[in-house]
Amino acid sequence: MDEGIEMLDLSMDLGERQMVVHPTVVYDSDGYVLVDTGMPGFAQKIKDLIEQSGIPASEPRAIILTHQDIDHIGSLPQFLAESRSPIDVYIHENDKPYLDGEKPFIKLRSERKRAILQSLPEKQRSAFEHAFSASTPSVVSHPLKDEERLPFAGGLTVIHTPGHTPGHISLYHEPSQTLIAGDALVVQDGQLLGPNPANTRIWKQRFGRCINSRISRLKPLFVIMAAPLIIMQTSA
């Protein structure tokens, strides 16, 4: 199978509301790598979407997380618990302590976490608690650094884009000239902007100019954003 990239349209029914996010898959003849995993409880739906997109059904060989937020890491424990073989997990080194239970998740208040966990079947709830507990080994096999190049699907370059979280990364897929922006960018009135200020808090000042200059240097042809603002073709 030739290398390629596929954006998934993951619509999640969360009881009180619907949420759409865009996990992304890059693939080559060695298998596929999943970028982000949606909310807890959606691993099977993600696998179904991957299969529907024509990528042969199997387990991901690796999972890369753009950052620590619950709508990106949520189904990671389920993927790990259900896989027959170990899955390598990548996240930026600055967001790793939150996954390891050394620090509380930045935006997940304990009441919301409790409500989310209560809504899950017992097996998934214990997988979640086990994965992110300080008393179990880290789920992260590979803490990432800025400008690291990962040998997946013809090459993925890590771009540290702190602001939304301290360890937020974007990924640049060289063969397709696609930037997987995670939550680092939003589109407003047809313009690419930095992260939503409401979700950015104290990292805002450090962020602004850095991402704009780096992205304009890359000149991506496509930008995939995690939020429901779909793929955008740039005027490269």
Ligand SMILES: [Zn+2]
């Ligand atoms: Zn986020």
